[in-house]
Amino acid sequence: EVQLLESGGGLVQPGGSLRLSCVASGFTFISYGVSWVRQAPGKGLEWVSAISGGGDATNYADSVKGRFTFSRDNSKNTLYLQMNSLRADDTAVYYCARNTAIRGGFFDYWGQGTLVTVSS
Amino acid sequence: EIVLTQSPATLSLSPGERVTLSCRASQSISNYLAWYQQKPGQAPRLLIYDVSNRATGIPARFSGSGSGADFTLTISSLEPEDFAVYYCQQRSNWPLTFGGGTKVEIK
Numbered sequence: 001e002v003q004l005l006e007s008g009g010g011l012v013q014p015g016g017s018l019r020l021s022c023v024a025s026g027f028t029f030i031s032y033g034v035s036w037v038r039q040a041p042g043k044g045l046e047w048v049s050a051i052s053g054g055g056d057a058t059n060y061a062d063s064v065k066g067r068f069t070f071s072r073d074n075s076k077n078t079l080y081l082q083m084n085s086l087r088a089d090d091t092a093v094y095y096c097a098r099n100t101a102i103r104g105g106f107f108d109y110w111g112q113g114t115l116v117t118v119s120s
Numbered sequence: 121e122i123v124l125t126q127s128p129a130t131l132s133l134s135p136g137e138r139v140t141l142s143c144r145a146s147q148s149i150s151n152y153l154a155w156y157q158q159k160p161g162q163a164p165r166l167l168i169y170d171v172s173n174r175a176t177g178i179p180a181r182f183s184g185s186g187s188g189a190d191f192t193l194t195i196s197s198l199e200p201e202d203f204a205v206y207y208c209q210q211r212s213n214w215p216l217t218f219g220g221g222t223k224v225e226i227k
Contacts, residue, residue, distance in 0.1 A: 035216070037164075045156075045164065045207055047216040059214050062121075095163055105211050106154040108175060110163035 002026040002109045004034075004096050009114030012086055016118070020081040022096035022111060029077045030054060033099035035107060036070065036081050038092035038116075048094070049081065053102040064090075086118045122146055124208050124219035132227040139195040141222045143208035148188045152212040155184055155193045158221075159204045167206075168193065198224070 008020040022034070036048040049070040050059045058070050069082040079096060093115050097107035123146040133139060143153065151171045156164040166175040168184035171191060181196040195202055203226050208219040 044221045045158075045209075045218040047209075047218065050216065061215050097163075100169065104214070104216065106166060106169045106209065107156075107164070108166045108169075110165075113163060 002098065004098065004109060004111035006094065006096050006111045006114040009094065009116045011117045011119065013120050014087060014118055016086050017082070017084045018086065018116060020083065020094055020096075020114060020116070022079040022081075024077045024079070024096075024098070027098070030074045031102060033101060033103045033105065034072070034079050035097050035099055036094055037097050037107065037110075038090075038094045039113075040089070040092045043092075046092075050099060050104055051079065057103055059104070083116070086116075088118050090116060091118045092116060121215055122149060122210050122213050122217050124210060124217055126206075126208060126219035126222050128222060129220070130223045130225060132225050133198055134227045135198050135200055137198050139193075139198055139202075139224060141193040141206055141224075143186075143191045143193070143219050145189040145191075145210060145212075149210045149212035151187060152210055153184075153186070153191050154209045154211070155182075156207045156209065157202075157204045158207065164207065195224075 035050040051070045055072045067085045072079045093113040095113045096111045098109040099105040125144045127142045155168040158164040172184045205221045
């Protein structure tokens with residue numbers, strides 16, 4: 001069974017940093033790209049970042065480029081989203097989602113999400 | 121950036137009714153379109169990918185169609201569990217983008 005489990009969310013002050021983790025299981029981890037997708041309270045879905053199966057290619061939404069860094073450790077089946085210079089509009093539930101291809105694509109499995117709140 | 125516009129924003133319907141949801145792209149995206157269903161407090165679920173292919177375990181009452189820049193999700197007969205928000209998403213170009221969603225609510 002494919003599973004994705006996020007952690008690391010919480011309350012952080014504007015300008016602060018947070019690192020999200022996502023542990024994957026139930027599939028050949030290196031064969032799939034993974035994305036982070038976020039959802040602000042009461043709002044729609046926003047793709048944030050994607051990483052290729054090998055971890056050698058990353059893409060970012062303009063809204064987070066230069067502030068967020070997506071990485072993966074294929075020996076631990078774990079993904080990391082380092083979020084720096086956080087702003088109030090980064091407040092959202094952050095989902096990790098498996099891509100249907102080694103890079104990019106659609107999202108066929110999702111975690112349960114972790115809430116990030118940026119507030120003073 | 122490819123913008124996906126979904127319409128209508130909200131649909132009020134009764135169980136058993138046929139539903140047609142629209143997703144229009146700001147440029148041609150070939151067949152690189154998916155549909156998701158999201159219920160309150162839950163993660164989205166993939167329904168349809170590459171315009172018309174049902175994801176694993178998705179009932180046959182869900183179908184997708186379209187090409188180029190105009191796409192449709194159809195639910196042939198609404199079941200009580202189908203009341204939710206539906207999103208389209210394109211994978212033609214980076215950044216990957218979602219439509220704003222259509223809420224299907226009980227009339």
